Amino acid sequence: MRATAGDISWMPIAALTLVGAAFATALLIFALGPLLRRYALAKPGVRSSHQVPTPQGGGIAVIAAAAAAISISLLILLPEVTAWPQLMTLLAAVILLASVGALADTRPVAVAPRLLLQILAVAAVVYQLPSDLHVLPVLPSWIERTLLVLGVVWFVNVVNFMDGLDWITVAQVVPITSAVAAIGLLGLLPPEAVVVSFATCGAMIGFSFFNRPVAKLFLGDVGSLPIGLVLGWLLVLLAGNGGRAAAFLLPLYPVADGTLTLLRRFRGGERVWEAHRSHFYQRATDGGFSVIDVVTRVFLTNLSLCGLAVLSVIYPGRLVQIGALLGGTILVAWLLVIFARGKR
Numbered sequence: 001m002r003a004t005a006g007d008i009s010w011m012p013i014a015a016l017t018l019v020g021a022a023f024a025t026a027l028l029i030f031a032l033g034p035l036l037r038r039y040a041l042a043k044p045g046v047r048s049s050h051q052v053p054t055p056q057g058g059g060i061a062v063i064a065a066a067a068a069a070i071s072i073s074l075l076i077l078l079p080e081v082t083a084w085p086q087l088m089t090l091l092a093a094v095i096l097l098a099s100v101g102a103l104a105d106t107r108p109v110a111v112a113p114r115l116l117l118q119i120l121a122v123a124a125v126v127y128q129l130p131s132d133l134h135v136l137p138v139l140p141s142w143i144e145r146t147l148l149v150l151g152v153v154w155f156v157n158v159v160n161f162m163d164g165l166d167w168i169t170v171a172q173v174v175p176i177t178s179a180v181a182a183i184g185l186l187g188l189l190p191p192e193a194v195v196v197s198f199a200t201c202g203a204m205i206g207f208s209f210f211n212r213p214v215a216k217l218f219l220g221d222v223g224s225l226p227i228g229l230v231l232g233w234l235l236v237l238l239a240g241n242g243g244r245a246a247a248f249l250l251p252l253y254p255v256a257d258g259t260l261t262l263l264r265r266f267r268g269g270e271r272v273w274e275a276h277r278s279h280f281y282q283r284a285t286d287g288g289f290s291v292i293d294v295v296t297r298v299f300l301t302n303l304s305l306c307g308l309a310v311l312s313v314i315y316p317g318r319l320v321q322i323g324a325l326l327g328g329t330i331l332v333a334w335l336l337v338i339f340a341r342g343k344r
Contacts, residue, residue, distance in 0.1 A: 013076060014195050018202035021069035025206030028061035029217065036060075040105050042218055054215060056105055058207050059223015063098050066196075066203040066230075067091060073195045083192050089128040090233055093121035094226040097156070101221030111273045115153075118225070122152045125233055133240035135247075152232035155251065158258035159228030160221060165281055166213040166291050170204050171299035173227060176250045177201035179306035180234050183313050188241050193234055200230055213291045245321045246309035249328045253301055256332050257281060280339040287342020294339070301335050304328075 036055035074087070100117050103109055126148045136144055163169045177197040184194035204227075210217040219227075231251065239247035257280045265272050277286065284294045308324040 014073060014191070014198055017069040017073040017195055018198040018205070020072075021065045021199045021202030022206035024065035024068060025061045025203045026209065028065055029058055029207070029210055032057070032061060033217075036217070040220065042105075042220075054218055056218035056220035057102065057222055058210060058217040059098065059101065059219045059221070059227070062203040062207050062219065062223050063094060063226050065206065066199040067094070069199040069202065070196055073199070074192060083190060086125075086128045086130075087192060089124050090230070093125045093229060096121045097225040097229055098222050101160075101223065101225040105220040105222055118153050118156055119149065121229065122156065122232070123149045125229065126152060126236070129236065129240070133237070135236065135239045135244065148236060152229070152236065154259075155232045155235075155255065156225055156228035158251075158254050159231065160224040161258045161261075161279065162254045162281070163219055163224040164277075164279065165285065165294060166215040167208065167211055167295045168281060168298060169219055169224065169227070170208040170211060171295050172251075172254055172302055173204045173231065174201055174208075175299065175302040175306045176231060177204070177234070179246075179250055179309050180238060182306075182310055183238065183243060183246060186313060188243055188313060189234075189237055193237050196230065197234060200227065213295070242316070243309075243313055245312040245325055249305045249309040249312065249324060250302075252305055252328050252332050253298060253335065256336060260336070280336050284339035284342065287339075289339070289343050293343075297335060297338070301331055304331055 033055070036057045040055055040057040042054050042056045070087075096117060100109070100114055104114065126145055129145075129148075131141075134141070134144060135148065139147070159169070159172075162172065177200045180189065181194050181197040181201065183189060184191070184197065207217075207219065207223075211219065235247045235251060238250075261279045262272055265276065265278060270276070277283075281294050281298065285291060305328050308328050312321050312324040
């Protein structure tokens with residue numbers, strides 16, 4: 001069975017990857033639970049949002065389940081797919097970042113080697129992208145690819161930074177991957193990207209039952225780093241296939257929160273690479289919002305951004321693009337202001 005972009009006859013099997021990844025994640029979490037409680041227990045600290053020791057490392061189950069679901073689905077759907085080298089590179093990079101994250105979850109890791117390995121993983125994925133894929137065609141290819149490496153490395157770390165509250169990563173990853181899958185159904189993305197989106201979404205849904213407030217399990221760096229890479233890869237594909245506005249809108253909230261927080265800390269002379277509690281969503285909980293208050297607002301904002309992103313793809317005219325970008329920016333700015341002010 002050979003799937004092509006825009007052909008939805010293969011979608012029932014692809015949709016099963018979501019369900020399969022969700023169940024596989026839950027089963028793996030049950031199986032790994034004793035090991036995580038013994039070797040990967042996150043103890044509360046001054047920068048923590050949790051009050052009791054909680055196991056982390058749920059990302060092991062998320063990544064393993066998603067990888068298995070993707071492999072099985074693509075072997076059935078795309079036996080002759082030419083993107084296998086790209087997908088195998090992505091898988092290798094995901095494993096590398098997951099290994100770096102697993103090490104960081106259990107012991108301190110110096111910033112320099114951690115960042116170097118992230119750059120190597122991201123560079124391998126970016127330079128395996130199709131040679132005819134361009135996000136900014138006005139730039140020479142080597143400059144564009146270099147900027148993409150830097151941008152995706154930053155995005156990987158943003159996803160990691162934003163994983164500091166129960167359910168918040170679920171509230172970001174599920175809408176983004178759902179929107180990417182929906183856009184792929186419109187024929188803007190290759191089938192393998194849609195399958196990866198479904199599998200990642202399903203795995204996060206399976207994880208969400210254990211991470212709901214008050215969380216019994218955290219994702220950990222072993223999950224947040226490779227998930228950031230997968231999302232970055234999907235967004236680059238989206239931008240390079242004519243969905244630049246959509247690729248900007250979908251991750252707008254976490255990118256805005258992470259980037260503005262970094263700039264504020266840098267301006268204040270803080271060590272930006274150290275853990276802290278000054279993200280907007282963290283300031284919201286310190287300012288009186290409950291975890292559910294924060295996560296609900298983040299989820300609804302991301303759903304709105306997804307709607308604007310899909311709209312920008314369905315109606316690619318300039319006025320719609322500008323309107324969607326302006327609307328999304330105002331929406332995110334409004335949420336950040338609310339979080340910064342706290343509950344009054």
